[in-house]
Amino acid sequence: MSDKYRNNFLREVEEKVEEGHWVKMCMQCGVCAGSCPFGPHWAHPPQEIFMMIRAGKREEVLTSDSMWMCTSCYNCIVRCPRKLPITHIMHGLANYAHRLGIVPKNQPTEHFATLFWNNLAQTGRVNELKLSLGIYFRDGFAQGVKNAMAMQSVGLGMVKAKRLNPMELFGGHGVKDKSGFHAMLKKAREIEDRRKPIA
Amino acid sequence: MADMKVAAYICQGCGLGDRLDTAALAGVAKKEGKAALVREHAFLCNAEGVKMIRDDISNEAVTHVMIGACSRRAKTEAFGFTDVCVSRANLREGVIWCQPETDEARETTQEMAEDYIRMGCAEVKKMTLPAGDPAAVTERRLLVVGGGVSGMTAALEASKAGYQVALVEKSGALGGWAAKLHKRTPGKSPYADPQDTPVAEMAAAIEADANIKVYLDAITSKIGGAPGRFEVEISTESGSTATEKVGAIVQATGFSLYDANNLPELGYGKSANVVDQAGLEALAKAAGGGAIKRPSDGGEVKRVVFVQCAGQRDDTGKHLAYCSGSCCLTSVKQAMYFKDANPDIDTVVIYSDLRMPGNGEDFYRSGQTKGVTFTKGKVSGVEATGNQCKVNFHDVILNDQAVIDDADLVVLATGQVPNSGVDIDTKLKAEIAAAGGDNSLMEAYNASQAEGAVKPISMLNLNYRQGPDVPQLKYGFTDSHFICFPYETRRTGIYAAGPVRRPMDMVQAMEDATGAAMKAIQAIENAGLGRAAHPRSGDLSYPIFRREGCTQCKRCTVECPFGAIDEDEQRFPLFNQARCRRCGTCMGACPVRVISFENYSVETVGSQLKAVDVPDEFSEKPRILVLACENDAYPALDMAAMNRNVYSAFVRVIPVRCLGSVNTIWINDALSNGYDGVMMMGCKHGDDYQCHFVKGSELAGIRMSKIGDTLKNMALEEERVSTFEVAITDIERVPQLINDYAALIQKIGMSPMKGF
Numbered sequence: 001m002s003d004k005y006r007n008n009f010l011r012e013v014e015e016k017v018e019e020g021h022w023v024k025m026c027m028q029c030g031v032c033a034g035s036c037p038f039g040p041h042w043a044h045p046p047q048e049i050f051m052m053i054r055a056g057k058r059e060e061v062l063t064s065d066s067m068w069m070c071t072s073c074y075n076c077i078v079r080c081p082r083k084l085p086i087t088h089i090m091h092g093l094a095n096y097a098h099r100l101g102i103v104p105k106n107q108p109t110e111h112f113a114t115l116f117w118n119n120l121a122q123t124g125r126v127n128e129l130k131l132s133l134g135i136y137f138r139d140g141f142a143q144g145v146k147n148a149m150a151m152q153s154v155g156l157g158m159v160k161a162k163r164l165n166p167m168e169l170f171g172g173h174g175v176k177d178k179s180g181f182h183a184m185l186k187k188a189r190e191i192e193d194r195r196k197p198i199a
Numbered sequence: 200m201a202d203m204k205v206a207a208y209i210c211q212g213c214g215l216g217d218r219l220d221t222a223a224l225a226g227v228a229k230k231e232g233k234a235a236l237v238r239e240h241a242f243l244c245n246a247e248g249v250k251m252i253r254d255d256i257s258n259e260a261v262t263h264v265m266i267g268a269c270s271r272r273a274k275t276e277a278f279g280f281t282d283v284c285v286s287r288a289n290l291r292e293g294v295i296w297c298q299p300e301t302d303e304a305r306e307t308t309q310e311m312a313e314d315y316i317r318m319g320c321a322e323v324k325k326m327t328l329p330a331g332d333p334a335a336v337t338e339r340r341l342l343v344v345g346g347g348v349s350g351m352t353a354a355l356e357a358s359k360a361g362y363q364v365a366l367v368e369k370s371g372a373l374g375g376w377a378a379k380l381h382k383r384t385p386g387k388s389p390y391a392d393p394q395d396t397p398v399a400e401m402a403a404a405i406e407a408d409a410n411i412k413v414y415l416d417a418i419t420s421k422i423g424g425a426p427g428r429f430e431v432e433i434s435t436e437s438g439s440t441a442t443e444k445v446g447a448i449v450q451a452t453g454f455s456l457y458d459a460n461n462l463p464e465l466g467y468g469k470s471a472n473v474v475d476q477a478g479l480e481a482l483a484k485a486a487g488g489g490a491i492k493r494p495s496d497g498g499e500v501k502r503v504v505f506v507q508c509a510g511q512r513d514d515t516g517k518h519l520a521y522c523s524g525s526c527c528l529t530s531v532k533q534a535m536y537f538k539d540a541n542p543d544i545d546t547v548v549i550y551s552d553l554r555m556p557g558n559g560e561d562f563y564r565s566g567q568t569k570g571v572t573f574t575k576g577k578v579s580g581v582e583a584t585g586n587q588c589k590v591n592f593h594d595v596i597l598n599d600q601a602v603i604d605d606a607d608l609v610v611l612a613t614g615q616v617p618n619s620g621v622d623i624d625t626k627l628k629a630e631i632a633a634a635g636g637d638n639s640l641m642e643a644y645n646a647s648q649a650e651g652a653v654k655p656i657s658m659l660n661l662n663y664r665q666g667p668d669v670p671q672l673k674y675g676f677t678d679s680h681f682i683c684f685p686y687e688t689r690r691t692g693i694y695a696a697g698p699v700r701r702p703m704d705m706v707q708a709m710e711d712a713t714g715a716a717m718k719a720i721q722a723i724e725n726a727g728l729g730r731a732a733h734p735r736s737g738d739l740s741y742p743i744f745r746r747e748g749c750t751q752c753k754r755c756t757v758e759c760p761f762g763a764i765d766e767d768e769q770r771f772p773l774f775n776q777a778r779c780r781r782c783g784t785c786m787g788a789c790p791v792r793v794i795s796f797e798n799y800s801v802e803t804v805g806s807q808l809k810a811v812d813v814p815d816e817f818s819e820k821p822r823i824l825v826l827a828c829e830n831d832a833y834p835a836l837d838m839a840a841m842n843r844n845v846y847s848a849f850v851r852v853i854p855v856r857c858l859g860s861v862n863t864i865w866i867n868d869a870l871s872n873g874y875d876g877v878m879m880m881g882c883k884h885g886d887d888y889q890c891h892f893v894k895g896s897e898l899a900g901i902r903m904s905k906i907g908d909t910l911k912n913m914a915l916e917e918e919r920v921s922t923f924e925v926a927i928t929d930i931e932r933v934p935q936l937i938n939d940y941a942a943l944i945q946k947i948g949m950s951p952m953k954g955f
Contacts, residue, residue: 005603006502006545007570024567027553028575028596051596054572082564 003056013053016196018092022084026050032076032086042066046076046086049093063102067093068109099198111138123174124181128164130172205324206261207234207316208252210243210268210290218295219312224267227313231810232320236261243268244277256283263326265319267312270837271854284326284798288312288319289837289852296840297934298848307820307848314811314851321810325802329739332776337427337727339363341719342445344419344659347375348705349451349697351401352712353719357449358410360720365443366405367414367433373405374398375453377705381483381536384528386706390561392539393532414441422448423662425763425777426692427726446723447692449715450669450677452658454615454698457519462510465611466581471495472588473581473609475509476529483536490540493607495586500544500607503537504590505530506578507550509611521674523614525704527553530612531566538569547572547603549592557706576601581609615702617675620658623666658699661690665762669693673886676701680891684733686715689893690762691732691778692722731781734830734891735856740796741776742785748793755785755794760859760894782892783860787899792864801862804853808865811851813873816949821849821875823941826861829854830891832880832925835933846934847941850878857881858922859895863902863909866920870913873953876944878937879903880925889926896924916947 003009013020026047033045044052044066052061067090076086094110097103103110115134120126136151137144148155158164165172175181207228209221221239228234236259240248243266255261263284268274271287278285290312298308341357343350346368354364372378374396382393405411416436424430431443459467459475466473471494474482482491493500507527510518527550534546548571555563567573578592588606593599622628625647629640646652657667669688672678677688677695686694696715697708722732731738744755755772756764763778764785772785786794792801804826814820827833833854839846855861858881869877881896882889890896903922910917923936 004601005547005572005574007572010570010572024570024572025564027563027567028573048596051574051594054574055594055597055599055601057597 003058005054006056009056009058009061010053012058013093013096016198017089017096018196019085019088020092022089023050023053025082026084027082029081031079031081032084035075035079037073037075038069038071042069046090049090061093062097062100063104065104065107065109067091067097068103068107070094096196096198121182121185123172124178125172125174127168127172128158129166129168202260203263203324204236204259204261205232205234205263205265205320206236206238206252206255206259207232207265207320208243208248208267209237209239209316210241210248210266211239212242212244213269213291214295215268215290216241218300218308219290220309223309224290224312224316227316228265228267228320231317232265233324234265234320244274249277252278252280256280262328263323265316265323267316267319270833270840272834272837282328284323284328286319286323286326288315290315292837292840293852296843297836297846299845304848310812310820311848311851317810317812318807318851318853321806322803325800325806327797329741329797331739332729332741335427335727335729335777337723338429338444338446339723340365340443340445341716341723342367342419342422342429342431342443342448343451344448345375345451345453345697345699346370346373346413346415347451347453347697347708348377348397348401349453349708349712350375350449351398351405352709353449353451353696353716354411355401355404355408356713356716357720358408360716362410362720362723364411365414365431365433365445366411367417367419369416369418371416373402373413373415379477379484380480382532383705384532384559385562386709388558389565390558391565393535419658419660421660421662425726425775426722426732427777429692446726447694447719448659449694449696449712449719450659450688450699451696451712451715452618452620452699454617454702457510457613457616459509459611459613461518462611462613464580465506465509465578466583466588466609467611470581470583470588470609472583472586472607473611475611475613476526476533479533479536479608479610483533491536491608493586498586498607500537502545502603502606503534503547503608503610504588504603504606505534505546505548505610505612506581506590507548507553507612509578509613511612511614512551519614519616519674521614521702522554523702524554524556525702526612526614527555528559528562528704530610531555531559531562531571533610534566534571535569538566538571542570545572546570547574549574549576549578549590551575551577551595556704615698617677617699617702618658619671619675619677619699620668621655621666622671622675623668624670659693663690663762664756664765669695678893680888680893682889683891686711686718687733689760691780692719692726694719694722726777729776731779733780735781738781740781740798741779742774742781742783742794742796744772744774744795745793746771748791750791752790754788754790758784758788758859758894758898760784760892780892782857782895783855784857784892784895784898787858787860787862787895787902789862792862799856799860801864804855804865805868807853808851808869808874809872811872811874813953816951816953819949821941821944821949822873823847823850823876823878823937823944824869824874825850825852825878825880825937826855826858826865827852827880828858828882828891828896828925829856831882831889831927832933835925835927835929838927838930839934842930844931844934846937849875849941849944850937857890857892857895858899859890859892861899861902863906866903866906867909870910870915870919870950871952873950875919875950876940877920878940879920879922880933880936881922883924883926913952915950915952918943918947919950 030047033047070090119131136147225237228237267288269291270289294312340363343354343366354366377396378398383396385394420434421432427446429445433441537544575595576592580591582589588609589604594601629644632640661667669690670678688695694715696712765773767773813822884897
């Protein structure tokens with residue numbers, strides 16, 4: 001018995017993906033696909049992703065990098081005649097795939113998002129220097145130096161304007177109550193896992 | 200009749216007094232128009248002006264009134280004198296509003312106005328006051344053919360309005376299709392769940408209604424007569440017959456489902472698990488609210504596939520070409536039969552476009568909420584595999600050749616085929632197609648006439664010369680003016696309601712039936728007063744024919760779009776006044792001109808066009824006659840004038856009831872009187888016609904296509920007579936057409952026929 005055009009995957013999405021219960025309400029008009037500024041670069045525009053979910057194409061959807069292309073411009077949400085929160089569903093799907101660990105390797109959006117989150121979660125403040133370096137040196141040391149040289153003037157400008165402190169390389173600033181902050185994040189994670197469990 | 204006394208009134212209001220020399224117009228009415236009484240008035244349509252006319256009618260024995268003021272379409276109440284003949288010279292919209300307000304234009308503007316005064320006087324003298332039909336009778340009783348939801352609604356609505364009804368149903372019980380349904384698509388808010396059908400409730404109401412007499416197992420075996428006095432013979436299966444006298448008829452004969460046996464590629468007939476929508480209703484009814492079982496082995500149904508547009512919207516010519524507009528709703532409803540019973544049953548609707556009329560969008564949303572899967576795709580085939588079916592389809596959104604290989608049940612949404620009886624124009628349509636090089640219809644017609652062929656069964660069995668059923672337009676649906684008069688068939692007094700008129704769902708059918716019942720009641724009342732139905736509603740005139748001049752050519756009987764004319768025993772035309780819509784198509788058709796109306800005849804128009812003053816060949820003032828349909832072209836001209844769209848001062852416009860009423864003698868007369876061109880403006884014809892009299896403009900087109908020989912005999916150019924299709928919205932286009940035509944006439948030169 002095939003899972004194609006069954007409701008199994010749709011149910012999974014409804015249970016585990018943020019705003020997933022909206023997917024069944026899509027009426028396939030294609031306004032989202034036509035409104036997306038990144039539309040031509042997606043393998044599957046939102047309309048198609050919704051149809052794939054309804055067609056039971058679990059692997060294809062969750063391993064796709066389409067939902068990672070969303071820039072959160074909210075054009076689709078504004079225009080959707082059925083009022084689907086499409087942007088949120090895209091992020092929900094991306095997040096679900098991330099939690100399952102089946103995102104395509106080296107997906108840049110996932111890389112940046114992970115970097116950003118880990119950077120922030122450490123001290124409760126974003127360390128701009130470490131974040132930039134993390135991105136520059138993503139593709140190896142030589143490429144990292146090249147990237148840093150290319151962005152030199154911007155970096156120096158930021159230092160002059162006091163937007164970037166070179167001393168951040170050694171530790172950097174953070175919130176006062178770090179352990180309280182970490183406890184808070186842990187609790188939030190627990191609640192979230194209870195609400196939309198992976199397994 | 201008393202002596203004719205013509206009075207002419209010339210209004211000076213609305214700027215007429217400033218733009219025109221009204222004293223000169225009065226002189227024209229007196230001298231050339233031979234009006235016995237001529238008066239000018241500063242504001243003719245006010246109470247004082249109208250009183251002046253009224254007083255003249257009472258004190259001066261005026262019998263014919265010519266009003267030179269605004270268009271005949273304006274101030275109809277003020278100038279609506281019913282006891283005298285009235286003609287209107289259109290000086291406002293027809294002259295000053297469509298001419299430039301310049302000193303150079305003054306001369307031609309005045310000429311135009313003087314001509315319209317001459318025309319108005321000439322016309323009114325040829326008119327007589329319609330006497331009405333003293334023999335007009337009516338029966339305040341309706342016949343409803345068909346006892347489905349449409350027919351029951353029509354009967355109940357008519358009864359509520361105080362009319363008696365005879366309801367004829369061919370089966371043994373009321374309810375029609377609706378009685379076969381497990382549930383219906385919702386007809387009221389929140390449009391979320393299937394509802395019980397209204398059949399039991401309506402049938403009980405009919406039973407309790409003393410105004411409604413029901414004939415079950417019965418058909419109308421013969422219908423003769425006319426609105427107000429139809430005689431209906433009703434035969435029942437048991438062999439008894441009854442006679443009913445009714446004033447009007449509602450035909451609510453409904454539809455049959457397209458035969459799914461024509462769809463073997465979709466598995467119908469190959470597996471018991473492939474059913475049409477009626478088949479699923481039967482299964483649901485049999486289950487009686489319990490789980491619907493797989494027909495082949497009574498097994499559990501886990502997965503259902505609905506195939507939309509099965510044998511519909513087909514462009515290969517093999518199946519129905521149209522959309523039935525109700526099957527998407529039905530499929531959503533049927534998917535809910537399963538989902539409501541058990542949400543774990545997978546239901547997939549494969550559609551090409553979901554079409555959800557009325558409040559169907561809410562119902563669609565409800566279906567989505569309940570977890571029905573909707574897939575845009577095209578099914579290529581259904582195969583039976585044991586107790587399951589394999590559905591192959593192309594998923595259009597994902598561009599994917601997809602397969603569902605474990606469907607327990609496949610439901611085909613086949614469409615509605617109207618039960619409209621015999622297509623009385625089959626032969627005519629076949630002949631037209633054959634003339635265009637397509638012989639397929641003719642072959643089909645010949646096959647249908649062969650011995651042993653199954654003849655279509657008539658629904659009404661009309662005892663009309665033109666055939667036993669009402670005419671059909673396309674795909675077998677009854678012909679009606681789709682926009683303006685949807686219920687009106689081409690047989691006056693017979694109204695079509697429900698899916699026999701066009702494909703529709705129950706909500707629409709009930710609305711339709713209510714409308715048709717109201718129109719039928721109107722017809723009954725009009726017949727009693729001897730008045731016309733729309734679009735000339737209220738007209739008391741009717742065709743009068745001079746028997747001694749008739750050559751029995753039968754053109755009038757054949758061309759009448761409404762089947763109003765039969766033949767008597769001596770083969771003369773026999774006019775059924777109550778069936779007549781007063782379009783004058785018979786008058787236009789008559790080669791010996793023996794047909795006329797009291798207030799509209801070959802003479803009333805002929806004398807107008809002859810009354811126009813035609814300047815000589817060297818004046819550089821051509822004259823162009825415009826014969827404009829009073830329903831669309833004439834109002835368009837009026838509205839163009841209201842917008843001050845200027846057109847040539849050389850045209851003289853005469854409104855006609857329909858281009859179908861244009862007798863070629865008018866064209867002859869116009870050309871031999873020295874007109875330089877004739878423009879005929881009528882409505883669009885063809886399948887999407889706009890003609891208020893259905894066939895009038897088409898017939899005029901055919902007649903005029905043959906006028907070339909006449910023109911040749913007169914040594915005139917073919918362009919001198921041209922036909923145009925004009926819509927009421929062509930406010931910018933009509934003046935343009937006139938100006939272009941005037942330029943064309945300028946180019947080909949003045950007519951050599953002047954001054955004879």
